[in-house]
Each structure stands twice: as C-alpha cells, then as structure tokens.
Amino acid sequence: MISTCIIGASGYTGAELIKILIRHPHFSLDTCYVSAGSADSDKPIGAIHPQLFGQTELVTQSLDSGELSQIAEQYGAIFLATPHEASHDWAQALSGKKAKIFDLSGAFRLKDARVFEQFYGFQHQETGVLSSAVYGLAEWHEDAIKTASFIAVPGCYPTASLLALKPMTEAGFLDPNVRPIINATSGVSGAGRKPSMTTSYFEVSLQAYGVLGHRHTPEIEEYCGTSVIFTPHLGQFKRGILATITMRLRTGITTADIQQKFEQHYANQPMVRLRDSWPKIDDVANTAFCDIHWKFDEDSGYLVVCSAIDNLLKGAASQAVQCANLVFNQATETGLL
Structure with missing residues (x-):
C-alpha cells in the first residue's frame, strides 16, 4: 500500500x-x-x-x-x-x-x-x-503525469470546458476568427465550506459572476491553445457543473469528422462518457465521470458541446486520484468506479 x-x-x-x-x-x-x-x-x-x-x-x-x-x-x-x-x-x-x-x-x-x-x-x-509542475488533465496529459513529481490538478470549470474543447482544438478544427463561448453553471459547493452570504443556499439565485475576468479563463486558454469567452454562473444546487460550449468550425468539417475525433480520444478513457443525449448534472453528481454530448450544424458551421461533471469529484478530488493512479502505475479508474 x-x-x-x-x-x-x-x-x-x-x-x-x-x-x-x-x-x-x-x-x-x-x-x-x-x-x-x-x-x-x-x-x-x-x-x-x-x-x-x-x-x-x-x-x-x-x-x-x-x-x-x-x-x-x-x-x-x-x-x-x-x-x-x-x-x-x-x-x-x-x-x-x-x-x-x-x-x-x-x-x-x-x-x-x-x-x-x-x-x-x-x-x-x-x-x-x-x-x-505538470498540469493534471488526466485524459490528455497521461504520459507527462506518469513521470511527474508535482501535479497541478485542474480547476473544476477548466476540466469541464477542456474535455469538451480539446478534441476540436487538437484537431485544428476551430475557425481561428471566432472565439469559443463557454457558459458554465456550478453548484454552491464550488465556493467552499466557509459560510458566506454570497453562496448561502437561501440567498443564491441563478447569476453570472466573474464576467470577462474569471481566473479560470487563462487556464482554459493556456491548455486549449485559443482565446475563449468564459462566463461562469452560480446555481441554486449543491454540486455539479454543466458547461455549454459554442464554437465555429472551419469550412469543410463534417459531422463524421467531429464524431471521429471525440471517439478517437475518449473511446479508451473510462471516466469520460460520450452520451447519445444531453447530459444533466444529476447524471454525474457523486460520480467521477464527465458526460459529453454535442450537435453540429453543417450549414452554419457551429458546434455546441455540453459537458457535465461533479465539481468536487471530476473537478477536484477524483481527478487528483486519477493522476495519482497514473503516477503509481495503476489504471486511471482504479478506486473510482
């Protein structure tokens, strides 16, 4: 042990x-x-x-x-x-x-x-x-994590956003003239355990915050390699994040191209589930999964991807353990299923 x-x-x-x-x-x-x-x-x-x-x-x-x-x-x-x-x-x-x-x-x-x-x-x-320090996005930085001594575990919003974005950015599918737009909503546990009027369950109503200045914006941009417009929201629920990412793709990209890239990268990643319907937070709360679904309009070139995670697990604790599993030569899902 x-x-x-x-x-x-x-x-x-x-x-x-x-x-x-x-x-x-x-x-x-x-x-x-x-x-x-x-x-x-x-x-x-x-x-x-x-x-x-x-x-x-x-x-x-x-x-x-x-x-x-x-x-x-x-x-x-x-x-x-x-x-x-x-x-x-x-x-x-x-x-x-x-x-x-x-x-x-x-x-x-x-x-x-x-x-x-x-x-x-x-x-x-x-x-x-x-x-x-190695950035611990387990599904994308596996080789670097395995040999690292100090792992910077990603933030919750960046995890949900990057897992949805990177199959497209790594493939070079994005229209370079149009920034991806990320709208993401988190439960109140994302603010931590310390009591606050701002995050008190009774006081919270669905609201944007950190507009055009949230600290997770540069993190997302650094690890997906493109500028984004990221707007976080606080929702009146305990845990989970739902991120909806809208991006315009280059001319000529097809639905089949997109499907191939998502399946190519996540087919053997047990903690990412490619869904056949739009995910919801209840599907992932208290689990270590990230659920992803998308739809593409070939006429306009716009792709919408939804990503759902538990902010305390895939967005924090379980991702840290995924990284530890890799460092100590265990399967990434060990102890998480």
Missing part, C-alpha cells in the same frame, strides 16, 4: 478525497491534516464530515508548517486541498522529496507568473516548482 496524507482535510474537497482514499485498493490514507489553529483540529473525521461517521477512525492533526520537509519524506503521496496561497508557500518545502505532490489549488496551473499575479492577486515566488 502507498502511504498518503491529505493536507486540508476539513473542506468539501478534503471530504471527497477521504471517501476515495479509505476505499482505494492501493493507497493507505494515514493522516488528515488541518491548518494550525483550526477549530477542526483533533477531531474525528466523522465529526467534521458526518457522512463519514463510522467509516474511518482517523482524527485530524494540526499541521506544523515547519515539519513539511519531514512530512514529504514520510509519505508516498500528498494531496493538497489547500488555498492557493498555502500551496504556493509550502510547495518548495514539499518538493524534491519522497512524496509525489497533488495540488488541488490554482497555485501552479498557470505557467506565466505575470498572468498568475493578475488573476490571483499575489506575486508568484516559486518559479522553480512552477516550471516543473
């Missing part, structure tokens, strides 16, 4: 990681850390996450950041379910040791430190780790 720990075990993503890892056939979840001074320190996991009551005897431990280098030599894999700032500040101490690092924050996804500062609001100091 590969010894693992979670740093940041008290949040929603931490809970999903715990659920997966305590049942995984090849990983042993040995420690769950929370931040120093956290009210969740020294508590049974079942007291913090009642859905896990009776399923594990683990008790949270307060993290001493001065012991990060020692922790990185103790475990085979470390999952960082931490704020961007914490992942950034701790990466150097964790890197280059025994442990493979799976960072679920946005701290190491964008390769351009100037773009990072613009969208995340602080200067990136860990350029060495940044340059070596």
Whole structure:
C-alpha cells in the first residue's frame, strides 16, 4: 500500500478525497491534516464530515508548517486541498522529496507568473516548482503525469470546458476568427465550506459572476491553445457543473469528422462518457465521470458541446486520484468506479 496524507482535510474537497482514499485498493490514507489553529483540529473525521461517521477512525492533526520537509519524506503521496496561497508557500518545502505532490489549488496551473499575479492577486515566488509542475488533465496529459513529481490538478470549470474543447482544438478544427463561448453553471459547493452570504443556499439565485475576468479563463486558454469567452454562473444546487460550449468550425468539417475525433480520444478513457443525449448534472453528481454530448450544424458551421461533471469529484478530488493512479502505475479508474 502507498502511504498518503491529505493536507486540508476539513473542506468539501478534503471530504471527497477521504471517501476515495479509505476505499482505494492501493493507497493507505494515514493522516488528515488541518491548518494550525483550526477549530477542526483533533477531531474525528466523522465529526467534521458526518457522512463519514463510522467509516474511518482517523482524527485530524494540526499541521506544523515547519515539519513539511519531514512530512514529504514520510509519505508516498500528498494531496493538497489547500488555498492557493498555502500551496504556493509550502510547495518548495514539499518538493524534491519522497512524496509525489497533488495540488488541488490554482497555485501552479498557470505557467506565466505575470498572468498568475493578475488573476490571483499575489506575486508568484516559486518559479522553480512552477516550471516543473505538470498540469493534471488526466485524459490528455497521461504520459507527462506518469513521470511527474508535482501535479497541478485542474480547476473544476477548466476540466469541464477542456474535455469538451480539446478534441476540436487538437484537431485544428476551430475557425481561428471566432472565439469559443463557454457558459458554465456550478453548484454552491464550488465556493467552499466557509459560510458566506454570497453562496448561502437561501440567498443564491441563478447569476453570472466573474464576467470577462474569471481566473479560470487563462487556464482554459493556456491548455486549449485559443482565446475563449468564459462566463461562469452560480446555481441554486449543491454540486455539479454543466458547461455549454459554442464554437465555429472551419469550412469543410463534417459531422463524421467531429464524431471521429471525440471517439478517437475518449473511446479508451473510462471516466469520460460520450452520451447519445444531453447530459444533466444529476447524471454525474457523486460520480467521477464527465458526460459529453454535442450537435453540429453543417450549414452554419457551429458546434455546441455540453459537458457535465461533479465539481468536487471530476473537478477536484477524483481527478487528483486519477493522476495519482497514473503516477503509481495503476489504471486511471482504479478506486473510482
């Protein structure tokens, strides 16, 4: 068994990681850390996450950041379910040791430190780790992930968007003069566990936010290789993302061409399901799947693709475990089906 720990075990993503890892056939979840001074320190996991009551005897431990280098030599894999700032500040101490690092924050996804500062609001100091970090979009970066020591797990919106976009962008099918338009709606869990009036279930009504400036825009653009117009929305439901992507294709592309590209890439990817009807969030909530369906108008050249994921699983925890499976030479779906 590969010894693992979670740093940041008290949040929603931490809970999903715990659920997966305590049942995984090849990983042993040995420690769950929370931040120093956290009210969740020294508590049974079942007291913090009642859905896990009776399923594990683990008790949270307060993290001493001065012991990060020692922790990185103790475990085979470390999952960082931490704020961007914490992942950034701790990466150097964790890197280059025994442990493979799976960072679920946005701290190491964008390769351009100037773009990072613009969208995340602080200067990136860990350029060495940044340059070596591998972007963990499991279905597209499998070979690089397998040999990586530090994996930047993609964001939830970028995961839903990129899985729908990349068969077309990689094939060179897009009309270069027309930006893809991405409209995506997430449940309130995407904002995290900390209470807020903005994301309170009673206060939420379907609403766009981060218009023409959301931090996931440059992430999507970097990894699909084209500019996009991305508009996220907050919906009054707990979990899941539905992304609808409209793109104009080059003249001469046919429905058969599109079908061939989607099937060519995803036929042997068990966590992506090519559907024969439009997916809905209920189809993927509490699963590690991404469901995709599309329709093409050959007269106008416009393609519409819908992608549905669980933001806490395929958009976070289960994708991190997919990456860990690849790093440790397991099938990508191990422990997720």
